[in-house]
Amino acid sequence: MAEPRIIIVGAGPAGTRAAEACVQAGVRPIVLDEGRRDGGQIYRRQPDNFTRPYAKLYGSEAGRAQALHETFDTLKGAVDYRPETLVWNISGGQVWTASQTYADTLPFDALLLCTGATDRLMPVKGWQFAGSYSLGGSQVALKSQAVSIGHKVVFMGSGPLLYLVASQYVEAGANVVAVLDTAPYSARIKALPDLLAVPSVLWNGVALTIKLKRAGVAVHNGIKPLEIKGDADRGVSGVRFRTRAGVEQEIACDAVAMGHHLRPETQLADLARCAFAFDPGTRQWLPERDGDGRSSVAGVYLAGDGAKILGARSAEASGRLAALAALGDLGLPVDKGEMTSLRGDVGTYAKFARGLAKAFPWPSEQASQLPDDTILCRCEGVTAGDLRGVMRETGAKEANRAKAFSRVGMGRCQGRYCGLAAAELIAAEADIPVEQVGRLRGQAPVKPLTIAIGDDQ
Amino acid sequence: MSAASDVIIVGGGLMGSSAALFLRGHGLSVTLLETDLIGRQASGTNFGNVRRQGRPIHQLPLANRAIAIWRQSRELLGADVEYLQSGHIRVCYRERPELVGSMEDYAAKAREEGLELELLSGNALRDKFPFFGPDVLAGSYSATDGHANPRLAAPAFARAAARLGAAIHENTKIVDAQKVGEDFIVTAADGRTFRAPILLVTAGAWGNALSSQFGEPVPITPKGPNMSVTEPVPYGILPAVGVMTPIEEETVYFRQVARGNIVLGGSTRGPSFPDQYRAYVEPQNTLSQLKQIRRLAPSLGKLNIIRVWSGIEGYMPDSQPVMGPSATTSGLYYAFGFSGSGFQIGPGVGETMAEIIAKGATDIPIEPYRIERFATPT
Numbered sequence: 059m060a061e062p063r064i065i066i067v068g069a070g071p072a073g074t075r076a077a078e079a080c081v082q083a084g085v086r087p088i089v090l091d092e093g094r095r096d097g098g099q100i101y102r103r104q105p106d107n108f109t110r111p112y113a114k115l116y117g118s119e120a121g122r123a124q125a126l127h128e129t130f131d132t133l134k135g136a137v138d139y140r141p142e143t144l145v146w147n148i149s150g151g152q153v154w155t156a157s158q159t160y161a162d163t164l165p166f167d168a169l170l171l172c173t174g175a176t177d178r179l180m181p182v183k184g185w186q187f188a189g190s191y192s193l194g195g196s197q198v199a200l201k202s203q204a205v206s207i208g209h210k211v212v213f214m215g216s217g218p219l220l221y222l223v224a225s226q227y228v229e230a231g232a233n234v235v236a237v238l239d240t241a242p243y244s245a246r247i248k249a250l251p252d253l254l255a256v257p258s259v260l261w262n263g264v265a266l267t268i269k270l271k272r273a274g275v276a277v278h279n280g281i282k283p284l285e286i287k288g289d290a291d292r293g294v295s296g297v298r299f300r301t302r303a304g305v306e307q308e309i310a311c312d313a314v315a316m317g318h319h320l321r322p323e324t325q326l327a328d329l330a331r332c333a334f335a336f337d338p339g340t341r342q343w344l345p346e347r348d349g350d351g352r353s354s355v356a357g358v359y360l361a362g363d364g365a366k367i368l369g370a371r372s373a374e375a376s377g378r379l380a381a382l383a384a385l386g387d388l389g390l391p392v393d394k395g396e397m398t399s400l401r402g403d404v405g406t407y408a409k410f411a412r413g414l415a416k417a418f419p420w421p422s423e424q425a426s427q428l429p430d431d432t433i434l435c436r437c438e439g440v441t442a443g444d445l446r447g448v449m450r451e452t453g454a455k456e457a458n459r460a461k462a463f464s465r466v467g468m469g470r471c472q473g474r475y476c477g478l479a480a481a482e483l484i485a486a487e488a489d490i491p492v493e494q495v496g497r498l499r500g501q502a503p504v505k506p507l508t509i510a511i512g513d514d515q
Numbered sequence: 516m517s518a519a520s521d522v523i524i525v526g527g528g529l530m531g532s533s534a535a536l537f538l539r540g541h542g543l544s545v546t547l548l549e550t551d552l553i554g555r556q557a558s559g560t561n562f563g564n565v566r567r568q569g570r571p572i573h574q575l576p577l578a579n580r581a582i583a584i585w586r587q588s589r590e591l592l593g594a595d596v597e598y599l600q601s602g603h604i605r606v607c608y609r610e611r612p613e614l615v616g617s618m619e620d621y622a623a624k625a626r627e628e629g630l631e632l633e634l635l636s637g638n639a640l641r642d643k644f645p646f647f648g649p650d651v652l653a654g655s656y657s658a659t660d661g662h663a664n665p666r667l668a669a670p671a672f673a674r675a676a677a678r679l680g681a682a683i684h685e686n687t688k689i690v691d692a693q694k695v696g697e698d699f700i701v702t703a704a705d706g707r708t709f710r711a712p713i714l715l716v717t718a719g720a721w722g723n724a725l726s727s728q729f730g731e732p733v734p735i736t737p738k739g740p741n742m743s744v745t746e747p748v749p750y751g752i753l754p755a756v757g758v759m760t761p762i763e764e765e766t767v768y769f770r771q772v773a774r775g776n777i778v779l780g781g782s783t784r785g786p787s788f789p790d791q792y793r794a795y796v797e798p799q800n801t802l803s804q805l806k807q808i809r810r811l812a813p814s815l816g817k818l819n820i821i822r823v824w825s826g827i828e829g830y831m832p833d834s835q836p837v838m839g840p841s842a843t844t845s846g847l848y849y850a851f852g853f854s855g856s857g858f859q860i861g862p863g864v865g866e867t868m869a870e871i872i873a874k875g876a877t878d879i880p881i882e883p884y885r886i887e888r889f890a891t892p893t
Contacts, residue, residue, distance in 0.1 A: 147798040154798040161802060438774075451594075452670060459552060462559065462666045470746050470821045502796065506746060506819035509805045513816065 061085060062388040064381075065153055065164055067145050067326060068172035070098015071370045072362025072377030074130045076170050079381035081136040083390050088138040088164060090145055090155060092505070096130040098174055099194060100370045102201045103127060115201060117226065118262045122370070146503035148330045151357075156503075161512040168357050168384035171326050172377055173364030177317035179475050180215070180424050181442075183432040184286030185316065189294030192475075193219045193317035197226065206232035208313025212297045214238040214283055216418040217319030221266040224315075228273045236309050237270060238299055240318070241418045242280035252413025255406050259371070276309075278302070282424070286314055318420050320367045321478060327365070328500030330358045336493040339415050340367065341422060342478065343497035349401055351380030352387075359384050372407030375400050425479040426486030434483065435476045437469020445480065446487055455488035457481055457496045470506055473498040520544040520682065522872060523701050523711040525689050525725060526718035528558035529665075529858065530850045532672035533584075533865025534715060536591075539679040541873035546709050547673065547681055548701065550688040550721070551792060554669025557719050557857065560794075560826025561740055562768060562780035563665045564755050565859045566603045567630050568657040571835070572621075574860065575628035577879050581863030585663065588862075593678075594671040596663050597772065602754030603660035604635075604644060606811070609652040614759055618655045632657050646752065646812045655759075662755045662770045665858060672862070692728055694844055713872055715848045720789050720829030722837065722851030726886065729844045733889045734832055735852050739787035739794030739825035740780060741804055745818040747775030757781075758811060767807040769815070777815065782807050784855070787827040794825040830854045838864065838884035840871070848872060849886055 064080050066073045069091035080087040089096075095103040101123040104110060112120040133139075140157065147154040153169065155162045177192035184190070189208055191199070193215065196207045200223075211232060213224040216239050224237045246253075253260045270277055280302030287296040287308070296310045327345040328334070333354035334343045344366050351359045361380035362373035379400040386392040428434065430443025448454060448464040457477070460466060466480045467473025473480065477498050485492040522538055524531045527549025535547045565585050567578040584591065585598050607614035615636070622632040635643060636653035644654070677683050684703075691702040692714060699714040716725045720737040750773055757768035758781075767781035782804035787794030801823055809816045831837065834854040841847035850868050857864070863879075870877045 147801070149795070149798050163798075452674065456552075463670070468822070470819075472822065501822050501824060502798065502801070503820060503823070506821050507801075508816070509745070509808060509818050509820060510816040511805055512802055513806075513809065 062167045062390070063165060064088070064168045064170065064384060065090065065166040066170045066172060067153070068098065068174055068362070068364065069093065069096035069130065069139070069141070070172060070174050070362065071101060071126055071373040072172035072364070073098070073170070074126050075374045075377035076172060076361060076381035077133055077137050078129055079378045080385065081133055083385045083392070085385065085390070086136060086138060088140065090140050090143045090153070092142065092144055094142055096141070097123070097127060099198070101126050102198065104202060108204070110204065114229070117229065118265070119370070126374070144505055144507070145326060146505065146507050148326060156507055156511055159508055159510045159513050161515060166357070167388060168359060169330065170359045170361060170380055170384060171330070171364055172362045172373070173323040173326055175320035175322050175363035175367055176474060178319055178321040178420065178478060179316060180318055180421060181428060181432055181434050181476065181479050182283045182286050182316065183429055184288055186433045186436050187286060187288035187290065187293050189288065189313040190286055191313065191315045193223050193315050196315035197223045200226055200230055204230070206230070207315060208294070208311065209233060210235050210311040211313045211315060212236050212238060212309055212311040213315050214297060214299070215317045216241040216421070217317060218263055218414060218418070219317055219319065221263060221270065224275065225266045225269050228270060228275065234273070234275050235311050236276040236278065238281045238283070238297070239277070239279045240281055240283065240421045242302060245419060246417040249413040249417035252409050252416065255409035255413065256371070259369070259410065319414065319418055320363060322364050322366060323474070324364065325472070325500040325504045327353060327358070327360055329502055329504070330355055332358060332360070334497060337366070339412060341420055341492055350383035350397065351376060352383055368404070368407045368411045372404055372411070375403040375407070379404065422482045422492070425482035428483065434480055435466040435469065437471050438465040440464055440466045442483060445483060449484065449487055455484055455490060455495065457484065457498050460484055461498060467498050472501065518546060518682070519710045520546040521711060522546070522713040522715060523548065523699060523709050524715045524717055525692065525701065526716060526721070526851065527553040527669070527673060527683070527685065528556065528717060528719055529554060529669040529672065529861035530853070530864045530868070531715070531717035532669045532676060533862045534717060534850070534868045535676035535681040535683070536672050536679065537866045537869035538872065539676055539681050541869055543873060545676065545681040546711065547676065547683045548687045548689055548703070548709065549683070549685045552685050553673040553683070554665070556826045557828040557853070558669040558861070559665050560742065560824055561665050561828070561855070561858045562742065562778060563662045563770065563858060564603070564757070564768065565598060565663050566657070566660045566755060567859065568603050568625070568632060568655060568660055569605055569757070569759070570856070572624045572628060573880055573883055575625060575630055577860050577863045577867060579629055580866060580879060581860045582659070584862035584866060592671040592675045594667070594674065596668045596671050598661065598663040599773065600659060600661040603657045603757070604654045604754045605757050605759050606647065606651045606654035607759045608650045608765070611760065612652060615653045618653065618759070622655060630657065631659070646814055648810055648813045650810055656754070660755065664772070668861070672865070689725070692725055694846070699846065713846045713848070715850065715868060715872065717850045719851050720787070720827045722829060722849065726837070726849060729841055729847055731841060731843055731886050731890070733837055733852065733886065735829045737787045737789050737827055738784040738830050738855070739796070740828060740855060741782055741785055741796055741800045742825060743779040743801060743804060743820040743823045745777040745779070745815070746821050748777070748818060750775050752777065756811070764803055765807055767804055767811060769808060769812070777818065779804060779808055779820065785825055787825065789827055792827070794827050796823040796825045828855050836884050837886045839881045839886065842885070842887045842890065
């Protein structure tokens with residue numbers, strides 16, 4: 059039998075551990091990654107000639123980051139690694155890739171999608187001004203290029219990344235003026251039983267808050283964002299919000315980093331025609347998979363935060379588990395005992411993730427309260443009022459129908475940044491559960507594709 | 516118990532929606548039945564060309580009727596369907612110089628039908644349209660054609676029809692239609708029935724499923740258009756642009772919408788699946804389309820596409836629709852199988868079918884579209 063053709067998309071924690079499992083089984087997988095270097099987002103590696111130490115870059119996760127990077131470095135000779143390569147479509151048992159203008163098609167027997175996550179964003183009036191970043195984006199600026207997004211930075215939203223990135227900014231010497239968390243402190247208390255599933259990560263989170271307070275950063279819980287002040291020429295000039303006590307406050311700043319935890323990058327699973335189901339805990343549509351990572355489509359496996367947000371540690375386990383499942387399905391011998399143990403690890407992290415969802419709830423009600431003049435879809439410049447008007451005029455209350463009539467989610471991000479909030483707004487306006495709004499159908503290309511593709515081939 | 520009206524229309528695309536609107540204008544009561552949502556397939560996913568140029572000469576009276584409706588669409592529909600009379604240019608490549616003669620012939624005949632075309636080549640062509648690549652030899656320009664937004668058009672017609680009293684039922688899949696006595700009884704999958712003395716089938720790629728129930732099967736093939744769109748760039752390309760060529764892969768077209776995005780269409784069509792209600796863009800067709808677009812307008816190679824899409828279109832072997840009365844059953848009418856070329860004429864089709872149904876006749880020539888042409892000799 060010919061060596062099975064295994065393709066892994068993504069070289070973060072899940073993709074790296076999946077590749078390692080393949081190599082250990084004697085298979086040379088193809089690893090496709092959009093990034094210039096391996097590591098993914100959370101363990102993003104700095105450019106080659108940068109020399110900041112691991113402790114500085116990754117804090118409490120330095121050991122894990124270093125171990126992951128070293129694993130990938132040792133794998134390099136044993137995998138067909140293709141960085142800076144976009145998978146823009148999946149069809150007919152092949153992935154379609156683009157690297158600059160170079161086009162390729164790669165057939166597979168097993169496809170492991172380890173596509174990671176992006177920020178879950180809630181629009182705020184003024185979020186289109188220069189100086190508004192996602193938490194992930196602000197972290198990339200710091201990790202990759204050692205720069206801050208501004209001279210006076212406000213972190214606003216909720217979720218573990220809010221505290222992590224803010225403290226990384228403090229650590230790097232940036233001026234963090236405030237951390238504004240929409241989640242009330244009481245939510246964290248309620249979530250404690252689940253969060254205790256992984257005490258070390260819980261402790262890391264507590265330590266971050268202590269560190270921020272010691273550094274003199276104002277930390278507000280239970281706030282409601284009202285507006286990012288600024289103008290089109292000069293960008294962000296401040297943040298207006300309501301405190302838990304109901305008092306309006308304004309903080310001057312020239313940059314805001316925003317996010318409400320993460321959302322999985324599921325477009326490739328969609329293009330591979332995987333079935334999706336609504337997950338009430340996160341109010342997101344997720345690709346269906348069994349406990350080992352098998353999707354509804356034979357030969358397509360899902361792992362890491364690209365399938366469901368369970369965190370980087372879980373991604374290492376689920377990446378390895380999905381690879382073992384794929385190898386076993388292809389008839390190669392795999393250690394069943396190890397698979398059982400990995401399933402246990404993933405289950406533990408799933409409990410912790412449920413705790414995080416309770417501790418930092420997605421403030422879905424904010425979408426319905428967005429003022430009409432707030433830009434909802436930044437790519438297409440569609441306001442909340444535009445969408446409400448289209449709904450009134452046309453009766454549209456399904457995500458794709460509302461998109462067709464209003465352009466919400468029709469731009470270059472394909473709704474990855476506004477789609478969840480738009481769905482909440484539609485649900486509130488139509489007075490239906492958000493799952494009835496449905497989900498935006500994924501369409502190729504997953505990211506913008508140059509018209510010059512294949513030009514010199 | 517069945518809902519009764521003067522006319523039942525099966526198929527809520529542009530043809531059915533506009534027919535519903537114009538039938539209300541004739542005072543007939545109308546029930547429009549749509550399997551999914553109005554205008555989701557061919558009507559909503561096509562390129563959006565509002566182009567008379569290039570249609571068969573015998574179709575120009577219908578196209579002229581349609582252009583009059585497009586021009587007053589905003590007032591008629593109470594909605595903006597982004598219709599722009601910004602011109603249409605059709606070009607041929609240097610390797611096919613014989614097509615210049617075809618363009619000249621066509622322009623002479625089109626003029627007799629009221630469509631003025633201007634032939635351009637050399638510097639005159641490039642001064643007016645500097646984006647064309649060196650392979651482009653000559654072009655035929657229609658100043659009075661243009662484009663509109665297919666996502667918006669059919670639903671706007673349906674809403675206008677509903678405001679005038681048409682009963683519109685979406686998510687209503689029809690499983691049976693038959694004539695009992697003087698009336699047609701149309702049955703939905705959930706058991707609802709609808710009754711009317713007149714039945715108009717505007718069901719696109721699904722048309723054959725109904726015409727077959729009346730002993731008139733037709734050889735219709737479902738396909739999907741190959742569409743892409745770029746990120747928005749400053750508005751500068753006014754006309755819709757297309758290539759005249761006998762080779763399907765070379766047949767690409769593009770237009771820029773006022774917002775700035777450039778819609779790309781054409782090259783090889785893909786498969787579509789009427790039973791699943793889905794059509795997929797084949798990645799290799801996207802690549803061949805982009806290659807042909809670079810040949811037509813090399814500067815577009817600097818842009819990115821941000822989305823591709825397709826939909827379900829019904830193609831007839833002679834590329835002409837089935838349009839007119841049934842040959843087997845009185846009171847039964849058809850308008851489907853527009854073979855990827857129905858968008859511009861759509862409102863004209865609706866108005867003409869309404870006229871035929873309400874008045875029994877029309878001056879618009881529809882002889883080439885009769886369903887009898889597919890009848891098997893007995």
